Amino acid sequence: LKPDDHREKDAGSRCVIxxxxxxxxxxxxxxxxxxxxxxxxxxxWSHNGQVRFFSKxxxxxxxxxxxxxxxxxxNATLLAYGQTGSGKSYSMIGYGANRGLVPSVCEELCxxxxxxxxxxxxxxxxxxxxxxxxxxxxxKPGGLKIREDQQQGFYVDGLKLVPCDNYAQIERLMxxxxxxxxxxxTTMNASSSRSHMVITIQFKQVIFLDxxxxxxxVINLVDLAGSERQKSSGSEKDRLKEGTRVNLSLTTLxxxxxxxxxxxxxxxxxxxxxxxxxxxxxxxxxxxxxxRTIMIAALSPADICYEETLSTLRYAERCxxxxxxxxxxxxxxxxxxxxxxxxxxxxxFQLGFVCSSGILLPQQPGCQQVSGVGDYSQHRFSSxxx
Numbered sequence: 001l002k003p004d005d006h007r008e009k010d011a012g013s014r015c016v017i018x019x020x021x022x023x024x025x026x027x028x029x030x031x032x033x034x035x036x037x038x039x040x041x042x043x044x045w046s047h048n049g050q051v052r053f054f055s056k057x058x059x060x061x062x063x064x065x066x067x068x069x070x071x072x073x074x075n076a077t078l079l080a081y082g083q084t085g086s087g088k089s090y091s092m093i094g095y096g097a098n099r100g101l102v103p104s105v106c107e108e109l110c111x112x113x114x115x116x117x118x119x120x121x122x123x124x125x126x127x128x129x130x131x132x133x134x135x136x137x138x139x140k141p142g143g144l145k146i147r148e149d150q151q152q153g154f155y156v157d158g159l160k161l162v163p164c165d166n167y168a169q170i171e172r173l174m175x176x177x178x179x180x181x182x183x184x185x186t187t188m189n190a191s192s193s194r195s196h197m198v199i200t201i202q203f204k205q206v207i208f209l210d211x212x213x214x215x216x217x218v219i220n221l222v223d224l225a226g227s228e229r230q231k232s233s234g235s236e237k238d239r240l241k242e243g244t245r246v247n248l249s250l251t252t253l254x255x256x257x258x259x260x261x262x263x264x265x266x267x268x269x270x271x272x273x274x275x276x277x278x279x280x281x282x283x284x285x286x287x288x289x290x291x292r293t294i295m296i297a298a299l300s301p302a303d304i305c306y307e308e309t310l311s312t313l314r315y316a317e318r319c320x321x322x323x324x325x326x327x328x329x330x331x332x333x334x335x336x337x338x339x340x341x342x343x344x345x346x347x348x349f350q351l352g353f354v355c356s357s358g359i360l361l362p363q364q365p366g367c368q369q370v371s372g373v374g375d376y377s378q379h380r381f382s383s384x385x386x
Contacts, residue, residue: 001045001299001386002087013302017309019043024385026310029303038313040297040320044386054386058091059104062294062384066105066219067112069292070203073215077222077286078105081250081315082298083308084226091296091386092223093178102174102199102221109203110167123204125161126170128177131249131278132195146281154274154281161202174199196249196279197223220286224250224279227308252277254315260288260381261321287322287381295319297385313385322381 001017001024016027024043028034042061046054062078069076078101080088094100106126113122129144147157164170177197201219206212225246252273259272274284286293297316299309 001043001301002090003046003301007085008300008302008304011302011304013304015301016303016306017299017301019045019385024299024313026306026313029306036310036313038317038385040316040383040385042384044384046386055094055098055100055104058384058386059101059108062296063101063105063108065292066294067109070109070201070217070219071112071205071215073205073217075218075220075285075291077220077283077291077293078296079220079222079224079283079286079293080296080298081224082227082296082312083300083305086226086298086300086305086309086312087386088226088296088298089223091298092221093174102223103171105219105221106170106174106201107167109201110170119208121206121208123202124164124170125202126164126173127159127161127200128173129156129159129198129200129282130177130195131198131282146278148281154284156282161200196225196246198282218291220283220291222283222286224253227312249277249279252280253283254318256280256287257315257318257322261318264321264323292382294382294384297383299385316383316385319381319383 001019014029016029018025018027020043022041022043023037023039025035025037028036044054044058066076066078078092080092082088090098090100092100092102094103109124113124116122144159145157146154148154162169162173164173177199199221201221203217203219205215207215227247227250255273255276259269263269263272272288274280274288280287285291295316297312299312
């Protein structure tokens with residue numbers, strides 16, 4: 001829960017939210033006796049201005065879990081949802097000295113790599129994708145297309161991940177990506193994000209013991225565009241078109257989450273509408289496949305935002321019902337001696353697999369690729385309100 005902004009203060013708004021450690025209650029300003037309570041994994045109260053402590057605590061609770069999953073070889077996704085001006089970008093990117101989850105996760109990953117033993121090798125590659133008007137763009141100019149493959153599922157054709165040796169390189173890339181995002185002034189937010197941004201970090205570990213073991217994981221950090229009612233936002237012309245596209249993609253995301261929640265309760269669902277938007281195609285593996293996923297629901301405390309806040313809470317509540325399995329991506333490199341006529345030769349064979357996230361591990365010349373190495377983990381879609 002964020003503090004009141006200038007617009008909410010000028011309107012003389014009252015706080016209609018209360019929280020404890022894992023529950024959030026919202027009071028109807030037109031009927032104060034009407035209270036709705038939602039239960040989540042965590043609830044963060046920063047309405048009293050404890051912003052610096054808030055940022056650190058959120059990283060300890062959520063960011064460290066994302067990193068732990070990546071080190072273990074599991075894919076991890078963290079996404080922030082909420083109305084425009086509710087603190088999504090503040091939670092994910094941060095502002096000034098108050099760093100958000102994205103820079104904190106990236107820097108902590110680089111620090112941890114530097115402290116590792118010398119018998120290990122690491123590779124970090126990063127890509128930033130901006131979704132604006134259902135189109136994809138990246139750090140360099142030129143559009144991208146999402147395509148579908150029977151083995152990989154949905155993938156971004158032509159997307160190149162940039163190798164990064166240290167946090168300074170990652171920081172420069174993120175600064176470029178933030179400048180690419182389309183923002184505009186609406187009644188609800190002076191710098192409203194009109195595009196979704198997905199930061200993808202591919203993390204590869206090679207551990208040299210008696211055998212070389214490779215773990216590969218993908219971290220997705222997603223800052224969604226702000227949801228808003230057109231009447232509240234004061235949108236006109238281009239802003240109205242942008243808002244319509246944003247709301248359409250977020251509605252599709254909500255439909256996907258609802259369908260997955262019904263599947264988790266044992267209901268028969270004939271169709272999960274991943275194909276209905278670019279955003280849901282891109283997040284398919286994170287939402288319904290091979291990833292440990294956390295959703296941050298960013299909330300406004302103000303009574304003038306009651307409808308939007310209630311919608312966000314319901315959105316997050318649906319996420320808590322989703323249960324699925326994730327697969328640890330690991331590759332075992334075995335060396336063996338093969339006896340040939342008149343000489344002794346050493347060859348390496350790669351044992352790998354295609355995991356459900358769509359990561360196809362490359363096959364080296366002269367190597368065989370077979371199925372069968374992996375570790376499954378069943379977990380629930382986590383959610384936190386802030």
